Amino acid sequence: MPPADHTRPDTPTTASNPAIRAICAIRNLGIIAHIDAGKTTLSERMLFYSRKIHRMGEVHDGSATMDYMPEEQERGITIASACTTCHWGGVTLNIIDTPGHVDFTIEVERSLRVLDGAVGVFCAVGGVEPQSETVWRQSEQFGVPKIAFINKMDRPGADFAAVLAAMRARLKANAVAVTAPLGQGDAFTGVLDLITGETVTFSDADQGSTVTRAPWSPEEATMAAPWRETLLERLAEADDAFLALWLEGAPGEADIRAALRRATLARALVPAFCGSALRNMGVQPLLDGVRDYLPSPLDVPPPTGTAPDGETTRIEPDPDAPVAALVFKVLVENGRKLAFSRVYAGSIREGDVVRVLGADSEGKAREQAERVGRIFRLHADRREQLESVGTGDIAALVGLRSAHTGDTCCGRGRDARLESIAVQPPVITLALEPRNADEGKTLDEALGRYAEEDPTLTVSLDEDSGLRMVSGMGELHLDVLLERMRREYGISPRAGQPQAVLRETVSREAAADVVFDREFGKERQQGAVALRVVPRERHAGNRVRVGDFLPKEEREARKLLPPAFLEAALEGVRDGLQSGVQTGWPVVDVDVELTKVERTEGLTTIPGCRMAAAQALREALTAAVPLVLEPVMKTEITVPEEFLGAAIGLFTTAGGKVEDVEDQAGRKLLRGTAPLRRLFGFSTSLRSATQGRAGLTLTFDRFDAP
Secondary structure: OOOOOOOOOOOOOOOOOHHHHHHHOEEEEEEEEOOOOOHHHHHHHHHHHOOOOOOOOOOOOOOOOOOOOHHHHHHOOOOOOEEEEEEEOOEEEEEEEOOOOHHHHHHHHHHHHHOOEEEEEEEOOOEOOHHHHHHHHHHHHOOOOEEEEEEOOOOOOOOHHHHHHHHHHHOOOOEEEOEEEEOOHHHOOEEEEOOOOEEEEEOOOOOOOOEEEEEOOHHHHHHHHHHHHHHHHHHHHHOHHHHHHHHHOOOOHHHHHHHHHHHHHOOOOEEEEEOEOOOOEOHHHHHHHHHHHOOOOOOOOOOEEEOOOOOEEEOOOOOOOOOEEEEEEEEEEOOEEEEEEEEEEOOEEOOOEEEEEEEOOOOOEEEEEEEOOEEEEEEOOEEEEEOEEOOOOEEEEEOOOOOOOOOEEEOOOOOOEEOOOOOOOOOEEEEEEOOOHHHHHHHHHHHHHHHHHOOOOEEEEOOOOOOEEEEEOOHHHHHHHHHHHHHHHOOOOEEOOOEEOOEEEEOOOEEEEEEEEEEEOOEEEEEEEEEEEEEOOOOOOOEEEEOOOOOHHHHHHHHHOOHHHHHHHHHHHHHHOOOOOOOOOOEOOEEEEEEEEEOOOOOOOHHHHHHHHHHHHHHHHHHOOEEEEEEEEEEEEEEEHHHHHHHHHHHHHOOOEEEEEEEEOOEEEEEEEEEHHHOOOHHHHHHHHOOOOOEEEEEEEEEEOO
């Protein structure tokens, strides 16, 4: 049973409005960490102790509730973020278990976008590992308050103090212990509650469900004293109200909890808990911390929306306002689309009509009225049907056929579109060839579905060869895609060798002047366009614009050129930038200025202007000496010290540049950058050279010239 509820400080649970009380009792949180830190095992214990499930599954035997995909069970990793809801101490916990592997970073990104708080899980031996830093930085970008759980305290080499120090040094997180370990490694037997002054132990007989609290013995009090003193000092530094209480005398438990909550919500402190999820120790105090210190939807700054006229407005968490919800994930099951949505204002009931606002591939606004068929509360791959979903809550909506990741659902009387979800560009591409015509149709259906579900996956058809070109975030990303095809659709298309995704740019300024005049069938298409191409700074993006190509005294004559002709020329340029002259990959970081668009009465046509602009662009790009840009990856290698030399040798042979080497929990952490095309197969070579004891993390950094 959950322990008796503490008074939740600074939370208006006594509000007279039942809808407001319900919002106050919601915690939307994510479990974030490096791969294999124990996120899913921790999630499983949280569900068990909150009575959501009656038997704990394990990652290592493929029975974890949250890792429900066969690919996750076989590999022992989380691939897709899984949602579930449970209850603890009077609050509703909407938990999202996110992947730890960088190939599935979109799952973390879109989860953090809709969460109010997060639990960062760290291995007591490995400490702050590379992907821990990545997801922590992502959460900081969204301003997410966090608490930490130092897991695996029972493992040899566990060092609670070292992990807290690493969090402060590498994450710049003001981590402070709220529970401290009673022993470490094989001697770990429980936790010391630094607020209540109690030793907390967990019964092996019922998988840790029975929690025993006892006052500290003199030895335990001596052990806990430095930790508690540090906690009070850090609180006094972070919270002026608590400082005054501390100077007056010993503050009480309620004062400490209230100050911790304020400091956590202000992101001035990160309360740290410890335990061993696998051995069922330390999870219940963490659940208390989630309830007491992480924010409700009323405790976080409201998001902003943008109206069609460009005006921004705050979306206040008002249950009586017109609905505003963000679609943060899309799944297609049996031809039906499930739109995972976070409601920021208002409520949605079955049968309601909402307006789905989004943007197409060219950034143009789109809008579609849709009727919500059904609403589901999620529990991994199972779901519970609801009549409605209210402000602050998360649910899956059925019936929004036009919805995509990042779209906004609005009710009548609201036009604001919430900020969409940023998507990193894919860095690796794979050519797929169906084995026969029937498989080709199934392959296109499968790829269409997967691309709709995963914004980091792009699919295109090579018209010359008929190959389907699939681009993703890494080799594991595409391997999982092929496995899903075999399992879900029964197809195994031929796959080529992975290739790095490329981009083109130009190295100097150039111009072109083209008169296009050609007959197609019985129609003659004519157009005359001149333009100039200028390189921009790296990562500045493209700019396509119309120059003042008429003398000042003749500018009024520009009005004689119908807008349709000018827009056709601009469209020809934009389309042409999608395919470079050297590699066929998109062109980036160029400034294209139209310097002439001429119209001859009776001859010039709209298609002619478009074709003239496209031809002029290709000529200008060719003259501007195109450069090929390839993906450069941030690379982090963790390796025992005796294998450091071999790892550096392999890395430099692969074109890598070493930027930093530091100690980390008895191992060496090597940081650097390397071109992706040189890293195919690198992980296999690294494992062979280090007897399988090296860890490798690759994260996209930039496109750059080799």
